[in-house]
Amino acid sequence: MIALRPIACVPIMLLAALVPAAAAERILAFVSDVVVERNGDLEVMETIRVQAEGRDIQHGILRDFPTIYRTPDGARVVVGFDVRSVTRDGTAEPFARESLGNGVRLRIGHADRVLTTGVHEYVIRYRTTRQIGFFSDFDELTWNATGTGWTFAIDSAEARITLPERAPFRQSAFYTGPQGARGKDASVVAEAPGHIVFRTTRPLPPRNGLTVAAAWQKGVVEPPGELQRTQWWLSDHLALAVAGLGLVIVVGFYSYAWLSVGRDPPRGTIIPRFGPPDGMSAAGVRYVHRMTFDNRCFTAAIIELAVKKHLKIDGRGKQPVIETLKGGAPIGPAEASMAARLFATKPFLVLDKVNCEPLGKARDALSIGLSMAYAGKLFTNNFGWSRLGLAGSIVVVALIAVAISRTTEPDHAVGLIVAMVVTTIPIMIAAAMISNAWRRGPPGWLFLGGVLLAALAVLVGYFAMWSIGGNHVAALPGVATFALAPLAVWGFHWLQAPTKAGREVMDQIEGLKDYLGVAEEERLEALNPPDKTPELFERFLPYAIALDVENTWARRFVGVLAAASAGAAAGVASSWYSGSLGDGDPVAFVDHLGGEFSSAVASASTPPGSDSGSGGGGSSDSGGGGGGGSGW
Helix, strand or coil: CCCHHHHHHHHHHHHHHHCCCCCEEEEEEEEEEEECCCCCCCEEEEEEEECCCCCCCEEEEEEHHHHECCCCCEEECCCCCEEEEEEECCCCEEEEEEEEECEEEEEECCCCCCCCCCEEEEEEEEECCCEEECCCCEEEEEEEEECEEEEECCCCCEEECCCCCCCCCCEEEEECCCCCCCCCCCEEEEEEEEEEEECCCCCCCCCCCEEEEEEECCCCCCCCCCCHHHHHHHHHHHHHHHHHHHHHHHHHHHHHHHHHHHHHCCCCCCCCCCCCCCCHHHHHHHHHHHHHCCCHHHHHHHHHHCCCCCCEEEEECCCCCEECCCCCCCHHHHHHHHHHHHHHCCCCEEEEEEHHHHHHHHHHHHHHHHHHHHHHHCCECCCHHHHHHHHHHHHHHHHHHHHHHHHCCCHHHHHHHHHHHHHHHHHHHHHHHHHHHHHHHHCHHHHHHHHHHHHHHHHHHHHHHHHHCCHHHHHHHHHHHHHHHHHHHHHHHHCCCCCHHHHHHHHHHHHHHHHCCCCCHHHHHHHCCCCHHHHHHHHHHHHHHHHHHHHHHHCCCHHHHHHHHCCCHHHCCCCEEECCCCCCCCHHHHHHHHHHHHHHHHHCCCCCCCCCCCCCCCCCCCCEECCCCEEC
């Protein structure tokens, strides 16, 4: 039985030999016929003869053509690609143009029609631009005839180059193989003045291609003029141009607006002033001085209410407590409205987030009251929702335009927009932090935090654009666009300006700040300042806190309070403050009021979760043309 088994296999082998082997789908011949025109454009006819077996090639073929290239220095180059006609077996064939990340795909054939098995010949005619290299001594075309992206083997590939006149070729080269290879499986099979033909000498496996190069004397093809180069540059750098244009528009918009309405009236002579402008509270002084409302306005108002015996501060526990008092000295309408909301439901409040609702309402009441009293009278924002909307629209349009100009894929563009917006938001937050810190006085932790956040956001955005574009040049549009965000934030403050009356009041406030914050008291002696008493210290303490000079103010009263046998700074404020802070040092006491107590007020009035914490030098697939394709 064992000896008979080989004999039994013979009929099976004979039967298999009688069944025809299935032919492999492949490109039988690929001919790229390139006509160079006088202006440097190329008229190309590709003849692609394929063997279709109904596997990958069912309805037709796919032809991919790159239109976006990168120069060695990372610059972006966009070439033209205009399809003139497509035929199959001598008859017009439908095709659809689809976008790729770096070019165009032609889907050739009917979706509802299946090709017959066998040989089919496709002819694609198209026009392309910007393919000629203009060098100092010669001009050259490096043409990726087939591309290395084909999923099929190519039995034979041929490239023909025809010049606009019968000029001799100075040099030529050819390369075969996968992308980057420098194979020599080709030859020049015909050459005459103005015409040269290259052909492969062996089949090309899948993902292999033929690239050819030919150079000729200058003057045969007209080089592009300055206007054409400018148009090409704008096309290549559309994202950068859009971002730069948006930046210019925003800067121009703010500059025009500032010149029109944002310039401050000239400052007057500033001399120390021994009291606030008539009728102005500590919160009002800060509000007008900064032309905005912030948490320190709220803190100054609470301390002034305490000093005027409308409430008492208990600092003995873990969280400070404020308690209403009956009577007290007269206060302004804004502070009265604030006090009414502080103690609307109970006579005391712990400065904790559990009481954020009454504290927030009181803060809002103070803000509204100060705005009604001073905004539009002593200073104007000159911004308005229309200008804010315009500036915001410019930023959004620039973001979208940059994203769209960076890719031809809609989904990719949407992803870019989302990434850029997500990156821009922390930049705007950082800009607001820097702006607020700068307006408060000397740079502090808020300023440093804003700078670090902005740097981190720009770094993340830069590398996001770099990873998408593949080089540092591609990241520049994103960086330019990110610059629009802080401009939009800072522009709000740039357009604020005092009125003429407001400038006079601000000069008086500066005089008060000079008096409260001067360390060398000899400067004041000639102006007959009021006598330093514990009552004077207490009276102007809210104003010193409002103007960020409370420590200097307190240091001037260390000796006075000791001589008055106060025993401790808290003793001066015993009628409105209780606690062990100070230890006899008024500087430590006011440092607590302007620091820990102020932070407690700000934190308690903020709802939970609303704070942000966070020449033979080529290779296969080089030059113009190229791409690849498949079947479908």
